[in-house]
Amino acid sequence: MVLITDKNNVVLDWSESMDHMPYSGYPRLVEKDTCYPSELVEVYAVEEIPEEVEAQRFCFTLEEGFYPNPDYREPDPFDSPEYAAGYEQALLDLMELELEEE
Amino acid sequence: MGKGIKQGGGGGGAANGIKVTAKGLDNIKPNMFATFDGTWTSLGTATSILPANTHTTGLHLWENLFFYYCNSYAVTARLNADDSFTKIQQITAGAGGIRNSVPIRLDNNRVFVVSNSSGSLRGVTVTVNNDGTMTAVNASLSFATASSAVVNISKIDESHVLCITYESSTTYARVLTISNTGTISVGTALAVSSPSMAIGAITIIKHSNGNFYCAAQAYVYGLKVNGTSVSFLGSVNSYKNGYGYASNIGETDDGNLFVASGSSILVIPINEDGTITVLSDDIKAYKSNLALANYTEQVTGNVRLFTENVWLYGAYVSSSTYALRIAYIGETPHGLYSGPSFATANGIDVIPYENKVICTYAQYLVVAYPGGTVTNYGMNKNCITKTSFREGSEGKVLI
Secondary structure, eight states, rough: OEEEEETOBEEEEEEOEEEEEETTOEEEGGGGGGOGGGEEEEEEOOOOOOTTTTTTTTTEEEEEEEETTTTTTOOOSSSSSSHHHHHHHHHHHHHHHHHHOO | OGGGOSSOOTTOOOTOOOOOOHHHHHOOOOOOOOOSSEEEEEOOEEEEOEEEEEEEEEEEEEETEEEEEEEEEEEEEEEETTTTTEEEEEEEEEEEOOOOOOOOEEESSEEEEEETTTTTTEEEEEEEETSSSSEEEEEEEEEEOTTTOOOOOEEEEEEEEEEEEHHOOOHHHEEEEEEEEEEEEEEEEEEETTTOOOSSSSSSOOOOTTOOOEEEETTEEEEEETEEEEEEEEEEESSSGOOOOOOEEEEOOTTTEEEEEEEEEEOOOTTTTTTOOEEEETOOOOOOOOOOOOOOTTOOOEEEEEESSEEEEEEEEETTEEEEEEEEEEEESSSSEEEEEESSSOOOOEEEEETTTEEEEEEEEOOOEEEEEOOOOOOTTSOOOOOOSSSOOOOOOOO
């Protein structure tokens, strides 16, 4: 298996095999047709990915193997509680409006 | 020192190699431009044109013809001389969601939009005839995105579109190849995990250097497209520097980037190789009081360029109030002005057209006239111009 982590050892993704993009040389996870900027990631060959491992929630180093990401936090797409709250409210408003008109 | 801002850097990692001189800052400092009292002299009679309860994004096509994409529908409408609207046609054009991208023109008669229906994406190609009638094809895209995420696109050429999505803390950039018949092939995804690339793309510009630069809340980043491959040109964390959220992006006269971020305008130098690497301590945000969205008020619709320095957008004010806002770059008066408020949850889209603003809210189209006097808005040639915020020189922000 090919494992991609960021420079802080956070697991990003994995796949069966890897090649390189022709222009950028970026590592590409073949089965997922997804590449990563070389300068931002580390690439490892590992024998297997334990079932409990999830992207972002786990880290990996050669020395320690997989371990829970101590800095993990639930993703906030707007990177701001205030922003997220406002957006959620907007969606709720929209849903209410739709229900009213139904 | 028009190009001086580009000095140094050069390499992808030249984080300390960029120094912006005072003269460099002068080069982007707006002079005195517009006077605008922030009122709206009139708001026309709203015409019910659009499907109800939709997230609408629009595009001025030609003459008095406008295109709107709403949920799963494409709509064309003409603006009449009395400021009313006439619907030309409404067609089913996709499997809609509430988070469709900005529509862009692939060529004279073809419009392309990506709709996000609960995380499942479709690429919709609409051919608009000269009389405003339409035909459309849509194709399911082979990748998903977060159901609530911004999906944004930018035109590469007449058959290629850069598509940026966000899912699970990762931003993906892909090249979509659109055939004449509307079929779509998807290029290899470039994946960049947050925080390096933040949350998708709020605004994208195609820079005169051929690369794409995106404003995405706390980050600004660059992308290079080669064929159907995308590579990363670095990112700058604007929020970390206390400048707020990057919501709109443009190109300065000397080819660098300016970013509306919170209440500031930031300048980000572009290295010779197209990379952006640093918001240097030497680069001080020009505090313009250009207040786009802030913590309590979000940009919900498109940010459009009205004059060279006056921007319009719809804003989320509170749970039941949305408003048309105007903000402009200037010294006095400055800041954020209110337009008409709409008690609707739908994002308000605004399209500048001649001396008026075409607004959408809910199922309505309505014309608004800025009040006061918008005069003297010519800008110093060295000031912020080239604001090709999006395709067709019309700005676009989707939140």
